[in-house]
Structures are given as C-alpha cells and as structure tokens.
Amino acid sequence: MNALKTSLLASTIALALGATACNAQPAGSAADAAMTTASASAADDADRTVGQAVDDAAITASVKSRLLADERTKGFDINVDTVRGTVTLTGGADSLDAKLAAGKIAGEAEGVILVDNRLMVATEGSELRQDANTATASGEVREAMDEAGDSADDAWITSKVKAQLLADTAVKGTQIDVDTQANVVTLTGTADSAAARDMAIKIAANTKGVKNVIADQLLVKQ
Structure with missing residues (x-):
C-alpha cells in the first residue's frame, strides 16, 4: 500500500512539474510575445482605418450619385462628406421639402449610419442661398465666377x-x-x-x- 501511495505521489509531482515547465517562459520570450501582439493589433487598427476610409469614400460617391439622379435635388449645390458612416450634407435647397428629401435620399444609401442635414433653405439667387453655397467647393467656385461675369x-x-x-x-x-x-x-x-x-x-x-x-x-x- 505504501508503495502504491509513493508511486501515485511521485506521478502527481512529476505532472505538476511538467505543467509548470510548459507554462514558464523566459522574460525575453514573454516580452517578444507582447510586442508581437501589440504590432498585430496596430496593424489591424491600420487596416480598419484604411478600410473605413474606403467605405466612407464609397458612401460619399453613392450619396452624390443619388442626389444628382433625383429630380428633387439634382439642381442643388450639395456637398457630401462622410466620416465613419455619418454623412454630412451642406449647401442650399429651394424648400424644406427638398431639404428633407435630400436627407432621406442620403439615408437610403448603403452603409449610411446617420445623416447630419445642414442644408440651408433659401431662394436660389438670394444672398442667403449664396452664403449656403459657399459651404461647397463648387459653390465657392461658382460664386467667384459669377462675380467675374462668367x-x-x-x-x-x-x-x-x-x-x-x-x-x-x-x-x-x-x-x-x-x-x-x-x-x-x-x-x-x-x-x-x-x-x-x-x-x-x-x-x-x-x-x-x-x-x-x-x-x-x-x-x-x-
């Protein structure tokens, strides 16, 4: 019986020592593993950032195309900017209905999470509308050209x-x-x-x- 107990105890100790040896790592190895994990995480973050930028550009293009194709909004100067799926509309619209339509059109584009509709409602040709159009690159250019007579x-x-x-x-x-x-x-x-x-x-x-x-x-x- 004592021999059996001794044998079992020896086996238990051996197993414990083996597990400890497997789990133990030199300090350098642990540090290398940590650095590898951090580098992989940074690379993943970079990939996600690039991927998000591509997604945002695709959303912007899609929204612009939709606005230009819709009879209610195709004649407006509307700037579209997308950041992490949130679309911001700036520029001018003829009426509140047209502004709301632009927001709805933008919201229906694939990938859009939120629409920040900052369109200014004002009559075309009015000073307020010209101010609204300066929010867009095309509006700024066109206002400058109008002043020059073009x-x-x-x-x-x-x-x-x-x-x-x-x-x-x-x-x-x-x-x-x-x-x-x-x-x-x-x-x-x-x-x-x-x-x-x-x-x-x-x-x-x-x-x-x-x-x-x-x-x-x-x-x-x-």
Whole structure:
C-alpha cells in the first residue's frame, strides 16, 4: 500500500512539474510575445482605418450619385462628406421639402449610419442661398465666377457632367470622357448604344452653365 501511495505521489509531482515547465517562459520570450501582439493589433487598427476610409469614400460617391439622379435635388449645390458612416450634407435647397428629401435620399444609401442635414433653405439667387453655397467647393467656385461675369467654372461643369453620367442608368456603363473649355463640353469615347449616346449628350447639354456640347468623337460600339 505504501508503495502504491509513493508511486501515485511521485506521478502527481512529476505532472505538476511538467505543467509548470510548459507554462514558464523566459522574460525575453514573454516580452517578444507582447510586442508581437501589440504590432498585430496596430496593424489591424491600420487596416480598419484604411478600410473605413474606403467605405466612407464609397458612401460619399453613392450619396452624390443619388442626389444628382433625383429630380428633387439634382439642381442643388450639395456637398457630401462622410466620416465613419455619418454623412454630412451642406449647401442650399429651394424648400424644406427638398431639404428633407435630400436627407432621406442620403439615408437610403448603403452603409449610411446617420445623416447630419445642414442644408440651408433659401431662394436660389438670394444672398442667403449664396452664403449656403459657399459651404461647397463648387459653390465657392461658382460664386467667384459669377462675380467675374462668367456663368460657371469649367472644372465644376466637367465634374457635374461626369457625376450625372455615372448616375444615369442608361449611360453609366459606357466609357465617356468629359472635357470642358470656355463652358463648351466635349464628349469622347464610346457609348453602348445610340440611345445611350443621345442621353449622354442631353445630360451634358442640360447641365447648368453649359453653352454647347461637341460629341463628334463619341462613338457607338459596333
């Protein structure tokens, strides 16, 4: 019996020592492990930051396209800024209904968590509306051009036409380049169909500030 007890006790001690040896690590190894964990965490944080920025940019593009495609808001100067899924709208709107519509349109875009609707309701051409439009890059440019006697800035027109082409379901799949000089828009590239080409020209011609559209080099795919 004593021999059996002795054997069991020895086995228990051996197991305990083995477990202790497995769990014990040199101080350097523990520090290395901690540093590795911290580095991995920092890398994960960086990946999440980059990923969030990409998501926010995609949300901004989606909201802008929706606003430009909707009849209630397509003519407004609305700046869209997205941070961590929260969309902020600045600029001007013709009425409270139009402002609310813009907020609703933005809120329906995929990935939007919250909409901060700061649009200023004021009559187009009024001083209050001009002040509201300075909240947007295009508004600032256009106000400066208006003071100089020009109807609209070429860069603003190009950006606006491109955005509207992207937002239109009949045109967005085509490969169309847009260039504006002295308020004259030149469209080049290829359209999927004659109908898509006609729509692209119509969209460009109806954009505020455009004096003429040249589309000789906008071809239909064969």
